[in-house]
Amino acid sequence: MMKEQHGSLTPPIYQTSTFVFPNAEAGEARFAGEESGYIYTRLGNPTLAIFEEQMAALEGAEAGLAFGSGMGAVSAVIIGLVKSGDHLVCSEGMYGCTFGLISMLKEKFNVEFTLVDMTNLEKVKEAIRPETKLLYIETPINPTIRVVDLKAISSLAKEHNMTTVVDNTFLSPYLQRPIELGCDVVLHSATKYIGGHGDVIAGVVCGSKEYITDLKRTSLKDIGAVLSPFDAWLLIRGLKTLPIRMEQHSASALKVAEFLEMHEKVTAVYYPGLPSFAQYELAKEQMNGSGGVISFELAGGKKEAQEFINRLNMIQIAVSLGDAESLIQHPASMTHACIPKEERERMGIIDSLIRLSVGLEEVEEIINDLKQALEG
Numbered sequence: 001m002m003k004e005q006h007g008s009l010t011p012p013i014y015q016t017s018t019f020v021f022p023n024a025e026a027g028e029a030r031f032a033g034e035e036s037g038y039i040y041t042r043l044g045n046p047t048l049a050i051f052e053e054q055m056a057a058l059e060g061a062e063a064g065l066a067f068g069s070g071m072g073a074v075s076a077v078i079i080g081l082v083k084s085g086d087h088l089v090c091s092e093g094m095y096g097c098t099f100g101l102i103s104m105l106k107e108k109f110n111v112e113f114t115l116v117d118m119t120n121l122e123k124v125k126e127a128i129r130p131e132t133k134l135l136y137i138e139t140p141i142n143p144t145i146r147v148v149d150l151k152a153i154s155s156l157a158k159e160h161n162m163t164t165v166v167d168n169t170f171l172s173p174y175l176q177r178p179i180e181l182g183c184d185v186v187l188h189s190a191t192k193y194i195g196g197h198g199d200v201i202a203g204v205v206c207g208s209k210e211y212i213t214d215l216k217r218t219s220l221k222d223i224g225a226v227l228s229p230f231d232a233w234l235l236i237r238g239l240k241t242l243p244i245r246m247e248q249h250s251a252s253a254l255k256v257a258e259f260l261e262m263h264e265k266v267t268a269v270y271y272p273g274l275p276s277f278a279q280y281e282l283a284k285e286q287m288n289g290s291g292g293v294i295s296f297e298l299a300g301g302k303k304e305a306q307e308f309i310n311r312l313n314m315i316q317i318a319v320s321l322g323d324a325e326s327l328i329q330h331p332a333s334m335t336h337a338c339i340p341k342e343e344r345e346r347m348g349i350i351d352s353l354i355r356l357s358v359g360l361e362e363v364e365e366i367i368n369d370l371k372q373a374l375e376g
């Protein structure tokens with residue numbers, strides 16, 4: 001492409017909605033799939049294609065497909081794989097809007113779901129029905145940071161002819177590659193670590209060529225959560241620094257988690273890199289690092305959690321994660337507020353739980369800010 005033409009180091013942004021056909025017959029042939037070539041950006045764009053190829057290579061997948069948001073990717077995948085009367089088994093604990101989506105599918109389209117503690121394989125087996133089509137997994141789960149054994153779950157899914165879908169947002173392919181562990185489809189909110197700079201909303205799905213071709217033809221083309229070429233370019237830029245960012249996020253988060261674990265005001269810390277983490281061995285085997293997200297609990301409830309958050313100076317109060325800046329939020333009243341309280345608490349999202357995305361600042365500064373807010 002342009003690199004060959006002009007030697008441009010970074011790829012060009014094809015900021016175009018449509019592509020001109022040389023003649024009417026070529027237009028007909030492209031629509032019929034008899035001739036390759038771009039048609040219209042919702043159906044494909046060269047800048048998006050570069051990002052998609054990079055993501056597929058990183059995830060060890062045959063193909064990738066970009067979406068205009070993480071939820072665009074989540075909804076396209078789920079809607080594309082189920083029909084009325086089908087059933088999903090999902091990890092107990094998941095991003096609030098994904099829960100919102102499956103609740104809407106149940107209410108309006110008769111797609112049933114069961115939430116199970118996926119750290120217990122027996123419970124997953126018990127939840128499977130003849131009409132179960134897919135296992136939908138987050139690991140580490142947002143925001144409780146429980147880890148699901150992807151090898152064991154994906155081999156169970158194969159026995160039952162089910163598709164395994166993994167939301168890999170929390171770790172990025174640098175730290176976890178579910179397809180290599182036997183899973184079928186991987187998706188991301190690319191808004192987070194893939195972009196890495198808090199300046200883009202995006203999603204991506206990776207899987208087999210056959211699956212991605214079908215997803216593009218159906219869920220992306222007809223539902224239309226398309227990514228803009230400029231945003232694809234920002235993601236390509238983000239990927240250049242993914243390894244060093246993930247190394248730094250993981251190293252800083254471990255120090256922060258160790259500090260929190262030793263503090264008397266902190267009653268629990270959930271971070272896969274801590275030897276005290278319930279699934280430490282599994283996390284070490286399955287992940288190439290623990291990532292930048294820590295959840296922890298303080299004594300008290302919502303009031304105490306909010307007062308603590310309000311005392312922070314440098315760490316910013318914001319949802320999202322994976323940015324250069326450290327971000328803190330209260331899942332029960334923010335990202336997971338749309339889940340009914342009883343369901344939420346069963347998932348472990350209690351009022352005293354706080355989620356921290358450790359950024360790229362000096363780790364001492366992050367720890368000092370937490371310290372003064374805990375002691376204030």
Ligand SMILES: Cc1ncc(COP(=O)(O)O)c(C=O)c1O
Pocket residue numbers: 069070071072074095097138142167169170188189190191201202203320
């Ligand atoms: C695990 C996970 N999946 C999906 C999403 C949705 O992504 P987006 O906000 O890019 O639509 C989020 C957003 O926070 C998330 O944390």
